[in-house]
Amino acid sequence: MTIYKSDQPSVEIDENPMGTQILESIWKHSLHDPNKKAFVNAKDENDFVTYRELYLKIHSFVAFLAEIGVKQGDIVAPVMRNRWEYSIILFGSWVAGATVSPASFAFTDWELARQLNDCKASLLICDETSLETVLPAIKNSPSVKKLIILGDHSGHSVPGIKVYSFTDALRTAPLNSLPKIRWNTKNDVCIIPYSSGTTGPPKGVMITHCNMSAMMAMFRACLFTSVFKAIEPDYDPRNESVLIFLPFYHVYGSSLVTNSMFIGGTSVIMSSFEPEVFCSVIERYRMKTVSVVPPILVFMAKSPIVDKYDLSSLKFVASGAAPLGQDLSIEVMKRLPNVKGVHQGYGMTEMTMASHRMAPLLAVGDKISSIGTLMPNVESKIVDPNTGKSLGPYQNGEICVRSPGVMKGYLNRRKETADTIDSEGWLHTGDIGYVDKDGFFFIVDRLKELIKVRGFQVPPAELEDLLLSHPLIDDAAVIGVKDQRSGELPKAFIVRKSSTLTAEEVKKFVAEKTAPYKHLKGGVEFIEQIPRSLSGKILRKELRGSAGLAKL
Template structure:
């Protein structure tokens, strides 16, 4: 019975509430240097926040939440792009005992309403650009009582929830003392991000304060021992700048953002990925390390924009959210001659972010495709997906992880939780991989049906349910098709009730109701019957076979 463990020593996990940890760190940084900038808008350097301002803003925001009777176990849904106000809203909400459920700003009103209702949000925080969508969504989400807008809303009147402006809220004197809460750090929820798990529609992932604390502690320990020394013997993250474009609402971006604030560096924040801003920011601030997803690696390997900027400061690139091929890694290494390495990690929302990270120094040759070693405090097994038998080195099976960062479970989904986390606490990832003789993990396939589009999760079941609501569609199945830039794109196989239905009508039907990354850019194909097993399960492998490249004659 082989249980794989990290080669790094276990770390002590801070058992204080997450907001206390973040606020204490911000206070230390503001005392050391009151004018130090915590976050800067990468497009507009005049839009920034210092650590001192961040500390005061969080307290002002928490005071406002107290005024509107938002407190312990209440849920705030946040739908914004990346911006410096995000950690204010996050930390202020956690400080009063509230829970944050972040949503994609790209969601339609239908998708927003579904999340508002499922997580039980009573407060929504959004940008002015998406206020109209939020207003439509709350018509079908009666629990929402208040909306806070970042920016200038066209109108704050009218029926529905009361609307407030964040700028006005943050002008208040932060005289408020945070409430005394009887914390159960290992159980009290901090975040409810949404994930599709191994199968099915999006589900709320219940992450406690302890989950976040464990993720931050083990992730930062790995950075200190493996990544920072590889960049430079004298590398001090407190004196460095980082560029952020990964969405803060995603587990990957959220963990990196919290770690950056707690560490005390300066973050250059991009609301969305802009190729020219990304490159010019690296050049201007002499950034040494970036965290990306595979489509950005494609950009660095192939885009002519890269040649317009001096990226010689870049020493290491960390990639996650989807597997990265060796050929692509080699292309980037050749194009950026000062780059010492490109390393990968592995994780999922259900593990708060990551369970594995590769040592940058070891990420060479055939090892470059490895997702690395386990983080401290984590352990893993590899099991035969058919028999459940535990496997040893160099045997392919499902990767299962156990760590203090593993979620509490899925919100309102006891059955899904039980099928994902077994009685011994092992989280079944749905990914197939193996462990080599050096203890490094490799991901080779996945059991789960999830489609990954530029790092975004697209659950086929969600799109299938939507397609089946169309009056002219009798049956439907969705699979991911390979795409060099996006990794995968959703493609629908559709059985029509009426031959008058066109592929463009199907595409528009989905596009009108979903975020851009869920659009059927992989195409629509009409077929006579959807292949299914005797139990009725869609045989996606058969559909994927139709998409496989045909051998040349």
């Protein structure tokens, strides 16, 4: 069996709980510079928090959680757009021993209630803009007993729910000592983001304190050994600002927020991607590197907005969450000649974030489309998806990963966990790829059926289940169709009971129940029969063929 190992030295994993590590790091940075800004609102420079203030606010929030009865193992569900206050909620919950299960602000109340009921969240925290979704959702979520609102909470009452103000929470006097908790960090779960895995509806991914600690250590090792040195020989991230706009409810976004506390620089937070704000922030703060997803690279390569701003400070662009094409990387570097490299990484929520990362200066020539080499402490192998046999260099097979970042498992889903992580600890990614003679990995196809819209995961099974609930739909199948701006878009094939059903009615039905990125913007096509195998599995390859699409 050929097992590939990282060419980087293994890193030591801190087994202390994440809250303890975070507080120690924030305190250290506050001592170095009491006025150092930890987070800044990208649209309002006067809306910021220093490391010193953050340290004190986290302590107040921990005291408030204790006051309202939040205890170890309770599930806290934040629902909000990106804002620096999220860091207080995330880190404070960890210190209190609670588990955080962030939910998308784009969810409908039906989608939100599904997650709340699945993870049994007892405390929900939201901003005012999310109340329209949150209030009807918690009425259908019996586990939720408490609600904290960022902003004005007056006039909002829900039967059986205690409603609090986040502002009042931060006025709570800190405890004399932190809550006494009996930790088992290899088993205690710190965060439960939701992922569709390789197939099926969303599942809670149980990430332990040790999983998160390992990923942060591995990630920092990559940054300090390759990325920072590539930017400038004497690059000190503590003196720099970085832009974070990837959604915090996504493991990538939460990991960037967490990692920033160990790095010690200033993170500029965008609530969501806005082209003008994106460019102006890079220009204003003279940022040297930025983390994006491929659709943002399309914007950087093609939008006339880019020409209005001075982005000459940018040296490297890191891409993740979806496959990155070689041509797009080259276009960005031509458009922004100071950019020395566009490099990508590879990972899944189930890995806590990543397993592979490309060193910026090596993303050239035939390596430009590579996902890179293995991160420290990570092992990988390529196997035949049909036989499980280990494969050698340049042979296409399923990429399997073993690392200290691999999740504990799916929440309350033993079968799905066993289907994803085998008895030897190998996580089966569902992605087809190969490794070259130099140990660089490449993604060429994917076994899994997920549709990736602007980096968001859209499981066909979820939309198919929803479509089948329509009284005029007999059968349905969903595939992803290529789109230059979004990467992919969901397209539905429908077998209808009545010819009176129109494509617009189908689109409206889905739009009313799902987040915008799940809408059927790839189209609706009516057909006589959904092609299926003898076992009943949808033959998506045939649907792609009938639509004139190459398999993604």
